[in-house]
Amino acid sequence: MTSPENFQRLLDLVPSPNNGITFCQGCFAEMGVDIPATIKHFGSQKKLFFAHFRNLRGTATNFTEMFHDDGDTDMFAAMRAYFDIGFDGPMRPDHVPTVEGEGNDRPGYTLMGRLFAVGYMRGLIEAIEKTR
Numbered sequence: 001m002t003s004p005e006n007f008q009r010l011l012d013l014v015p016s017p018n019n020g021i022t023f024c025q026g027c028f029a030e031m032g033v034d035i036p037a038t039i040k041h042f043g044s045q046k047k048l049f050f051a052h053f054r055n056l057r058g059t060a061t062n063f064t065e066m067f068h069d070d071g072d073t074d075m076f077a078a079m080r081a082y083f084d085i086g087f088d089g090p091m092r093p094d095h096v097p098t099v100e101g102e103g104n105d106r107p108g109y110t111l112m113g114r115l116f117a118v119g120y121m122r123g124l125i126e127a128i129e130k131t132r
């Protein structure tokens with residue numbers, strides 16, 4: 001599953017309202033694709049069942065997990081794309097850096113980075129709601 005075309009093939013193999021994808025933005029960003037356009041591609045088919053809101057820098061062979069406001073993806077445009085497709089499924093922040101003073105027993109899922117991400121997501125949502 002290394003391209004949007006592969007995911008499309010998976011969806012087309014079993015046409016069913018129960019066949020959908022967890023859209024991990026980071027995984028798709030590693031593929032080097034346009035994230036908002038890809039959200040719209042699968043979202044317009046109602047095939048986005050779960051969204052992982054994630055940002056990083058680089059591609060699959062060499063990438064770094066980033067804070068949500070500091071990677072290659074335009075996260076405002078990504079969030080707006082979810083609004084544009086009428087996404088009403090679950091979404092959560094994904095893969096956060098560990099912050100000074102925290103333990104690292106759950107790398108990528110530590111509390112402070114996730115708290116930052118949720119606040120950032122909430123800010124994006126409010127900005128989109130107030131400017132639509």
Ligand SMILES: [Mn+2]
Binds near residue numbers: 024025026052054
């Ligand atoms: Mn993920």
